[in-house]
Amino acid sequence: MSSQALSRPLAGTPVGLRSLRKWAVVALALAALVVIAGISTDLAVFWAVGLTFGFILQRSRLCFASAFRDLFLMREGRNMKAILAGMGVASLGFAFIMQKAVPDPTAGALPTQAHVTPVGVYLVLGGLLFGVGMVVAGGCVSGTMYRIGEGYVASLASLGGILLGLELAAHSWNWWYAVSVGISPIIWLPSSVGYAGALAITAALLLAAYFGITWWESGRPPLFTPKKAAEQAALTFSDKVAQTWRGIFVKGWPMMSGALALGVLNIFAFTYQHPLGVTGELSSWADRGSSLFGWAAPPIAGASQLAGCVLTAGGSWLTGNFTLDAGVIGGAFVAAVLASEFKVRWPRQRRRYVQSAAGGLGMGYGAGLAVGCTIGAFFSAIPSLGLNGWIFGLSLLIGAFGGVKIIQRIP
Amino acid sequence: MSNFLDVRGEICPYPMMQAVAALKKLPAGESTLEVLTDHAPALSTIPWEAAKLGYEADIEEVGSPEWKITLRKSEAARDAKAVMARMQDQLAKLGVGQE
Numbered sequence: 001m002s003s004q005a006l007s008r009p010l011a012g013t014p015v016g017l018r019s020l021r022k023w024a025v026v027a028l029a030l031a032a033l034v035v036i037a038g039i040s041t042d043l044a045v046f047w048a049v050g051l052t053f054g055f056i057l058q059r060s061r062l063c064f065a066s067a068f069r070d071l072f073l074m075r076e077g078r079n080m081k082a083i084l085a086g087m088g089v090a091s092l093g094f095a096f097i098m099q100k101a102v103p104d105p106t107a108g109a110l111p112t113q114a115h116v117t118p119v120g121v122y123l124v125l126g127g128l129l130f131g132v133g134m135v136v137a138g139g140c141v142s143g144t145m146y147r148i149g150e151g152y153v154a155s156l157a158s159l160g161g162i163l164l165g166l167e168l169a170a171h172s173w174n175w176w177y178a179v180s181v182g183i184s185p186i187i188w189l190p191s192s193v194g195y196a197g198a199l200a201i202t203a204a205l206l207l208a209a210y211f212g213i214t215w216w217e218s219g220r221p222p223l224f225t226p227k228k229a230a231e232q233a234a235l236t237f238s239d240k241v242a243q244t245w246r247g248i249f250v251k252g253w254p255m256m257s258g259a260l261a262l263g264v265l266n267i268f269a270f271t272y273q274h275p276l277g278v279t280g281e282l283s284s285w286a287d288r289g290s291s292l293f294g295w296a297a298p299p300i301a302g303a304s305q306l307a308g309c310v311l312t313a314g315g316s317w318l319t320g321n322f323t324l325d326a327g328v329i330g331g332a333f334v335a336a337v338l339a340s341e342f343k344v345r346w347p348r349q350r351r352r353y354v355q356s357a358a359g360g361l362g363m364g365y366g367a368g369l370a371v372g373c374t375i376g377a378f379f380s381a382i383p384s385l386g387l388n389g390w391i392f393g394l395s396l397l398i399g400a401f402g403g404v405k406i407i408q409r410i411p
Numbered sequence: 412m413s414n415f416l417d418v419r420g421e422i423c424p425y426p427m428m429q430a431v432a433a434l435k436k437l438p439a440g441e442s443t444l445e446v447l448t449d450h451a452p453a454l455s456t457i458p459w460e461a462a463k464l465g466y467e468a469d470i471e472e473v474g475s476p477e478w479k480i481t482l483r484k485s486e487a488a489r490d491a492k493a494v495m496a497r498m499q500d501q502l503a504k505l506g507v508g509q510e
Contacts, residue, residue, distance in 0.1 A: 061452050138422035154422045341476045347420045
């Protein structure tokens with residue numbers, strides 16, 4: 001084939017109209033903020049957090065699925081190293097927040113909102129299933145949501161699978177609770193070694209993981225060598241403003257900046273109410289949907305004793321978690337439009353839709369079982385200083401390895 | 412005459428995997444492959460994997476958002492560090508780079 005077909009105009013829409021469209025999208029997101037703030041402050045705060053969350057993910061292309069997957073697929077760990085750094089920042093902030101809530105961690109109490117869950121077989125199974133599913137679907141739950149905002153149609157199939165998986169998990173949860181969740185121990189590091197000790201252990205583990213990945217990558221040249229400070233001697237103030245604007249809204253961010261920003265956002269969310277998490281709310285969407293068909297989930301056993309992305313049966317639409325999840329999609333959409341990266345993308349092969357839905361199903365069930373996804377049960381759990389975040393992360397790693405073997409066999 | 416691969420619409424990470432498969436299957440004597448993609452993450456993964464196979468990459472924006480990546484067999488590609496530095500410059504110019 002020749003390259004003739006490629007020579008066509010850069011874009012179909014006149015530039016003036018395109019920038020009008022960009023401003024309209026930003027105005028819409030902000031107008032929604034004002035309207036939501038009129039209903040309740042909580043809803044508005046989480047809408048803003050969600051927008052920021054989606055914006056960060058889209059700009060830095062921070063993808064938890066590829067962070068695990070590319071360690072095997074490309075022997076490349078820049079994404080994962082950024083996430084480890086983000087969790088390091090969040091750990092510090094989380095420790096201060098938890099220390100205020102529970103000054104003496106050895107007394108037996110847990111900070112109510114920290115993402116600390118029992119460590120048991122259910123967590124490993126959930127992580128394995130989630131790890132396979134996210135690689136097969138080409139994105140984890142938050143990845144699926146930000147890709148929807150960018151116009152990836154296959155991600156809608158993933159979301160359908162995720163919702164179905166969460167609902168199936170909600171219907172079988174009480175069995176899992178009886179055989180594993182309810183009888184497994186909660187291992188919260190500060191309860192035995194105090195906050196300083198728990199932070200030291202977490203920092204040591206994060207550093208070990210960081211350098212472990214560096215070792216794994218070694219023998220290959222670094223994908224992205226740090227850039228020398230730009231030659232910007234004679235820039236005027238307005239040049240600098242324009243440059244900053246482009247750096248934030250138009251150009252891609254370095255993954256490390258994205259992950260650190262996400263760590264700080266997580267501290268903010270926890271300071272305000274609770275750490276970031278997306279799947280608890282999605283399970284509530286799933287259950288409200290299936291109730292319409294007379295297939296509502298039974299009450300979730302132990303829900304009041306668990307924190308984080310606990311499966312939710314029923315629930316109402318007007319919650320902070322709803323505006324958070326909707327905000328992730330909205331924020332990614334705003335970011336994609338501003339950077340001219342929005343496009344409705346239809347995979348031409350039908351098996352991609354099946355693949356995305358099947359991966360979503362595995363992720364949904366896995367997240368339901370493990371009380372969260374790569375965000376709630378990993379990115380928010382390790383900084384909560386529980387052992388569960390690490391066990392879930394290791395299970396994701398093994399699951400992702402399996403997922404890579406599977407996608408290499410799907411043409 | 413160059414070989415051409417259209418991976419638009421594909422989900423992650425198939426643009427990269429299909430480009431690598433196509434490079435490995437290039438007929439003897441052929442040394443160029445053009446890849447058309449609308450998947451921004453592929454702009455870093457395709458040149459990276461191609462460099463491992465001895466190809467260097469040129470990226471051109473041909474739509475919004477669509478890019479053409481031209482992969483050429485080259486001795487210079489053996490110096491992966493130089494290839495990556497060049498690719499980063501290109502991405503920065505296109506405004507999609509992650510410096």
